[in-house]
Amino acid sequence: MARIGIITFSDGRDFVHRDLAEFDRGVENKIAQALTEKGHEVVRAEEVVWTNELATREARRVADMRPDLTIFNIPVWAFPHFAMLAAHATPGPLLLFSSLSPQYPGMVGMLAAAGSLDQIGRVYGRAWGSIEEPAVLERVEVFARAAAAVRSLDGSIFGRIGGRPMGMYTAVSSTDQWMEKFGVDVEEIDQWELVRRSETIEKSRLRAAREWLEKHAAGVHYDGKQLTPELLERQIASYYVMRELIEEWHLDFSGIKAQPELTTHFATMDVTEAFLNDPYDWDGPKETHVCATEADMDAALTMQLLKGLSHTPVLFADVRHYHTDRGIWDLCNSGQHATWFAARSDDPAENMKHVNLYPEGFYFRAGGASVHHVAAPGDFTFARLTRLKGRYRMHVMLGSLERYDQATNDFLMKQSDYNWPHAFARMEASVEEILGRYGSNHIHAIPGNYVEDLRIICKLLDIDYDGFGSAA
Ligand SMILES: C[C@H](O)[C@@H](O)[C@@H](O)C(=O)CO
Structure with missing residues (x-):
């Protein structure tokens, strides 16, 4: 079983983020619960990332736990430079995850973050949809398993x-x-x-x-x-x-x-x-x-x-x-x-x-x-x-x-x-x-x-x- 970090990203406008915070946490809770039920150890950031400073701080906090995989959960439109700063502070494998919901543009946020990481040549994976769907959970798990296998070599x-x-x-x-x-x-x-x-x-x-x-x-x-x-x-x-x-x-x-x-x-x-x-x-x-x-x-x-x-x-x-x-x-x-x-x-x-x-x-x-x-x-x-x-x-x-x-x-x-x-x-x-x-x-x-x-x-x-x- 893998150790999986989760960092959730949000909108950089304080008044928008305030209204989204509960929704953001709700999506994160579901991901954490699904992975825990599968036997993985989940390490969560303390705060949803909605500022540049939080991006680095929370990513460093999660990275200190040496997760096999870190999931960047992007359930809403999130400013892409947060993902870039957090990726910089995350040495291990990354998976961008967005829910497919017409209510909030999480998919747009994920694609913007993905394109930014592509521009700097950072390797990462992508998954999307509801974690409650078995196929979506399976995709995340396959990524976690592969990441854990790779990480197990490190320092061996x-x-x-x-x-x-x-x-x-x-x-x-x-x-x-x-x-x-x-x-x-x-x-x-x-x-x-x-x-x-x-x-x-x-x-x-x-x-x-x-x-x-x-x-x-x-x-x-x-x-x-x-x-x-x-x-x-x-x-x-x-x-x-x-x-x-x-x-x-x-x-x-x-x-x-x-x-x-x-x-x-x-x-x-x-x-x-x-x-x-x-x-x-x-x-x-x-x-x-x-x-x-x-x-x-x-x-x-x-x-x-x-x-x-x-x-x-x-x-x-x-x-x-x-x-x-x-x-x-x-x-x-x-x-x-x-x-x-x-x-x-x-x-x-x-x-x-x-x-x-x-x-x-x-x-x-x-x-x-x-x-x-x-x-x-x-x-x-x-x-x-x-x-x-x-x-x-x-x-x-x-x-x-x-x-x-x-x-x-x-x-x-x-x-x-x-x-x-x-x-x-x-x-x-x-x-x-x-x-x-x-x-x-x-x-x-x-x-x-x-x-x-x-x-x-x-x-x-x-x-x-x-x-x-x-x-x-
Ligand atoms: C016959 C040789 O001594 C064997 O060791 C050979 O079959 C190999 O296993 C080569 O990998």
């Missing part, structure tokens, strides 16, 4: 464990650009920390976690070589080390390089990453922590924004294969899919009964468990930040995940890497468009339709929105 820390994996330019971004554009700092941490600290984790915790996995997973397929209880415990130890690093370095989200050093000489990070992204681990429920495979920075950033919209785990996958005969994509990963995707249940046991821990294959000589499952069906929004000549763009498409009978699932999965996690996706965009333009080996997804939210996010962050197929 990304933990980059290891550097560029296997020459992947698309996994690396400029720390200057991240700070300038998103307000995110990057903390560089050597992978050696995972190796060094894993020895220090109490053995009883490792055993308890391993036994939990053995109890709840559909199967833990030890082979005495690539997957042994000792190797699984090493992966669990890496999870606990990551939790330590997250706490010590105050990391909001992270990525682990893993390939090739850890995956050749230590263990794969699949178990670690899966349970960081999950809303639970063997110790109980917890906050999800976005952790990107291959320390893919733009993946992690996309995932953090998507998490801000859906408040669920976010899928990280390779765009691995297109089954031409069936028109479906196999979004598979040499790292993790959070186990939550197996059934999308709040109950870990429900998800885990679809999860098999298989020995890693020939790419990963150090071994460990691959967290295998097939994602549960449903409608999803797929997205990915990429850069075109250094400028950020957000690829967006809609699609649905499908799951078939066991024989069909197995037949399809055996064509790629069976032991990795899979998500079969039917996209609302053609294969020609996707393979012709999509700019990454990785893709991310959340359940539901968040196309409009992503358009707003792009506007707020000055990123090019790049929709595919039905999301164009």
Whole structure:
């Protein structure tokens, strides 16, 4: 839920404002009530703004509360320079709102304020109508959700464990650009920390976690070589080390390089990453922590924004294969899919009964468990930040995940890497468009339709929105 500021604007003539004050407050009360009922925290200006001095003072007062979104409520003709002064004193996202009432020219006031902000290049959104209409409230809420996702990045820390994996330019971004554009700092941490600290984790915790996995997973397929209880415990130890690093370095989200050093000489990070992204681990429920495979920075950033919209785990996958005969994509990963995707249940046991821990294959000589499952069906929004000549763009498409009978699932999965996690996706965009333009080996997804939210996010962050197929 978002924290939403509301400032109401009025006519600058004292005798006019006096007559309008009650009406102004009435509209504001309704907006505040509707948003509060939806669970948002509402921060209101103390006075209706009808002088230049009040514009700055009230906007500063509301801005001090760091709202995710500030609504400029313009229910009557309001002098536009008040909105300009208040916008200047409001660092965060803005939404102009006017009621559609023939009685007072609020719409005229909003259009005048909007044009003024356009002239100075200030980014803002617009909504209009009665907040009591569900569609109007929904528009305001979508804007608030997008604004909150953007604001959540501001001042956050990304933990980059290891550097560029296997020459992947698309996994690396400029720390200057991240700070300038998103307000995110990057903390560089050597992978050696995972190796060094894993020895220090109490053995009883490792055993308890391993036994939990053995109890709840559909199967833990030890082979005495690539997957042994000792190797699984090493992966669990890496999870606990990551939790330590997250706490010590105050990391909001992270990525682990893993390939090739850890995956050749230590263990794969699949178990670690899966349970960081999950809303639970063997110790109980917890906050999800976005952790990107291959320390893919733009993946992690996309995932953090998507998490801000859906408040669920976010899928990280390779765009691995297109089954031409069936028109479906196999979004598979040499790292993790959070186990939550197996059934999308709040109950870990429900998800885990679809999860098999298989020995890693020939790419990963150090071994460990691959967290295998097939994602549960449903409608999803797929997205990915990429850069075109250094400028950020957000690829967006809609699609649905499908799951078939066991024989069909197995037949399809055996064509790629069976032991990795899979998500079969039917996209609302053609294969020609996707393979012709999509700019990454990785893709991310959340359940539901968040196309409009992503358009707003792009506007707020000055990123090019790049929709595919039905999301164009
Ligand atoms: C086979 C490679 O080692 C994998 O890591 C590769 O499939 C990727 O995941 C590339 O993103």
